Amino acid sequence: MIWPQRSLITHRELAGPGALEPHLWAKLQFLSEPLCARCGAAFEIAVEPGQVCAACIADPPAYERARAALVYGDVSRELVLGLKYQGRRDGLTLLGGWMAGAGKELLAEAELIVPVPLHYFRLVRRGFNQSGWLAAALAKSSGVRLSVDALKRVRATPIQGGLSATGRRRNVQGAFRVRGMAKRLVKGKRVLLVDDVLTTGATAEACTVALKRAGARCVDVITLARVAGPRSIAI
Numbered sequence: 001m002i003w004p005q006r007s008l009i010t011h012r013e014l015a016g017p018g019a020l021e022p023h024l025w026a027k028l029q030f031l032s033e034p035l036c037a038r039c040g041a042a043f044e045i046a047v048e049p050g051q052v053c054a055a056c057i058a059d060p061p062a063y064e065r066a067r068a069a070l071v072y073g074d075v076s077r078e079l080v081l082g083l084k085y086q087g088r089r090d091g092l093t094l095l096g097g098w099m100a101g102a103g104k105e106l107l108a109e110a111e112l113i114v115p116v117p118l119h120y121f122r123l124v125r126r127g128f129n130q131s132g133w134l135a136a137a138l139a140k141s142s143g144v145r146l147s148v149d150a151l152k153r154v155r156a157t158p159i160q161g162g163l164s165a166t167g168r169r170r171n172v173q174g175a176f177r178v179r180g181m182a183k184r185l186v187k188g189k190r191v192l193l194v195d196d197v198l199t200t201g202a203t204a205e206a207c208t209v210a211l212k213r214a215g216a217r218c219v220d221v222i223t224l225a226r227v228a229g230p231r232s233i234a235i
C-alpha cells in the first residue's frame with residue numbers, strides 16, 4: 001500500500017508512515033460489529049448475528065445491505081471534504097482499502113460496481129465525481145467490473161445538508177435512471193453501489209430503485225462513512 005506523504009487533512013508533510021497525524025488518527029472511528037445486518041448501523045450492545053435494527057424492521061430499505069468503513073464525524077468529514085472539494089486523490093488507495101475491508105462480503109459477491117452519479121452540471125463544474133473515484137479504487141482492488149456511468153442523475157437536486165429525513169427522500173425520489181446503454185449490463189446482476197457518505201440512506205434508496213427497475217437482481221451499498229445511528233436520523 002502506498003502511503004500519502006502528506007496528511008490527508010492538514011496537507012502537512014508527515015514524519016512517519018501513516019495518512020494522518022497521530023492525534024487525528026486517534027479520532028477516526030472505524031465501524032465494527034455488532035452492526036445491523038441490513039443497513040450497517042452500529043448496535044451499542046452485543047446482538048445475534050444477522051440481527052436487523054428497528055429502523056430496518058419498520059421501513060426495510062430497497063437495498064439488501066449497506067456497509068461503511070467509518071463513522072461520519074469531525075475527522076472523517078474532513079476526509080470526505082478533501083475528496084469532494086479539493087479533489088485529493090492521494091488517499092484513494094487507502095480509503096478504498098478501508099471500504100473493501102468493511103464491505104468484504106458485499107464485494108466478494110458483487111458482479112458490477114456502480115457509483116452514485118453527480119448531475120451533469122455539477123460534474124462539469126467540479127470536474128470529477130468523488131464517488132466514481134472510490135468505486136474505481138474498489139473495482140481495481142477487487143477485479144469486479146466497474147461501470148462509472150450506468151446511473152444518471154436526471155434531476156439536479158439541491159444539496160441535502162439541512163434537510164430532514166423525509167425531505168431528503170422527497171428530494172432524490174426519481175432523480176436517478178439507468179442509462180439505456182447500461183441496461184444490459186445491470187440486468188440480472190448483483191450490483192454494488194458506491195458513495196462517499198450514507199446519512200439517511202435516501203440517495204442509496206433512490207439509486208437502488210432505479211437499478212432494480214432496470215433489472216438488477218440485488219443491490220448492496222458501500223460508503224466511506226455513515227452516520228452512526230439509525231437511518232432516520234438526519235444530520
Ligand SMILES: [Zn+2]
Nearest residue numbers: 036039053056
Ligand atoms: Zn438497519
